[in-house]
Amino acid sequence: MKIAKIAGSRNSFLVNEKPIKCPICGKKEIKPALWGYQVQRLLKKFHIVSCEPDFSTARDWGCCNCNAAFLRNLTK
Ligand SMILES: [Zn+2]
Secondary structure, eight states, rough: OOEEEOOOOOOOOEEEEEESSSTTTSSSOOOEEEEGGGGGGGTTSSEEOOOTOOOOOOEEEEETTTTTTTEOOOOO
Protein backbone atom coordinates (compact mmCIF):
# COMPACT_ATOMS: atom_id res chain seq x y z
CA MET A 1 0.00 0.00 0.00
CA LYS A 2 1.21 3.49 -0.82
CA ILE A 3 0.24 6.34 1.44
CA ALA A 4 1.11 10.03 1.31
CA LYS A 5 -0.10 12.84 3.49
CA ILE A 6 -1.87 15.61 1.61
CA ALA A 7 0.08 18.85 1.90
CA GLY A 8 -1.54 21.37 4.18
CA SER A 9 -3.95 18.89 5.75
CA ARG A 10 -3.92 17.63 9.30
CA ASN A 11 -5.29 14.14 8.84
CA SER A 12 -5.89 13.50 5.13
CA PHE A 13 -3.94 11.01 3.07
CA LEU A 14 -3.67 9.84 -0.51
CA VAL A 15 -3.65 6.05 -0.77
CA ASN A 16 -3.72 3.53 -3.60
CA GLU A 17 -5.94 1.10 -1.71
CA LYS A 18 -7.97 0.93 1.47
CA PRO A 19 -5.63 1.23 4.44
CA ILE A 20 -5.87 -1.59 6.98
CA LYS A 21 -4.62 0.46 9.89
CA CYS A 22 -4.96 4.17 10.57
CA PRO A 23 -1.54 5.91 10.43
CA ILE A 24 -2.69 8.48 12.99
CA CYS A 25 -4.29 6.47 15.77
CA GLY A 26 -3.20 2.95 14.80
CA LYS A 27 -6.72 1.50 15.01
CA LYS A 28 -8.12 -0.85 12.41
CA GLU A 29 -11.32 1.18 12.12
CA ILE A 30 -11.15 2.43 8.57
CA LYS A 31 -14.49 2.16 6.81
CA PRO A 32 -15.94 3.25 3.46
CA ALA A 33 -17.02 6.87 3.69
CA LEU A 34 -20.63 7.91 3.39
CA TRP A 35 -22.14 11.30 4.04
CA GLY A 36 -24.33 11.41 7.13
CA TYR A 37 -27.55 12.23 5.36
CA GLN A 38 -27.33 9.07 3.26
CA VAL A 39 -27.52 6.43 5.96
CA GLN A 40 -28.50 7.27 9.46
CA ARG A 41 -29.34 3.64 10.17
CA LEU A 42 -26.03 2.16 9.00
CA LEU A 43 -23.92 4.00 11.54
CA LYS A 44 -22.03 0.88 12.59
CA LYS A 45 -21.06 -0.16 9.11
CA PHE A 46 -19.74 3.08 7.66
CA HIS A 47 -17.59 6.01 8.57
CA ILE A 48 -19.92 9.01 8.69
CA VAL A 49 -18.24 12.14 7.38
CA SER A 50 -18.41 15.14 9.62
CA CYS A 51 -17.62 18.72 8.69
CA GLU A 52 -13.89 19.23 8.30
CA PRO A 53 -13.17 22.95 8.22
CA ASP A 54 -9.57 22.38 7.19
CA PHE A 55 -10.20 19.87 4.42
CA SER A 56 -13.58 19.35 2.85
CA THR A 57 -12.71 17.26 -0.23
CA ALA A 58 -14.67 14.03 -0.54
CA ARG A 59 -12.88 11.04 0.91
CA ASP A 60 -13.08 7.36 -0.04
CA TRP A 61 -12.47 5.97 3.44
CA GLY A 62 -12.26 7.39 6.91
CA CYS A 63 -11.12 6.32 10.35
CA CYS A 64 -14.02 5.82 12.78
CA ASN A 65 -11.72 6.48 15.71
CA CYS A 66 -9.95 9.73 14.86
CA ASN A 67 -11.70 10.92 11.67
CA ALA A 68 -8.59 10.70 9.47
CA ALA A 69 -9.50 10.83 5.78
CA PHE A 70 -8.20 8.61 2.97
CA LEU A 71 -8.55 9.47 -0.70
CA ARG A 72 -7.91 6.99 -3.47
CA ASN A 73 -4.95 8.11 -5.52
CA LEU A 74 -5.34 6.79 -9.06
CA THR A 75 -1.82 7.65 -10.16
CA LYS A 76 0.39 4.75 -9.17
ZN1 LIG B 1 -7.56 6.85 13.19
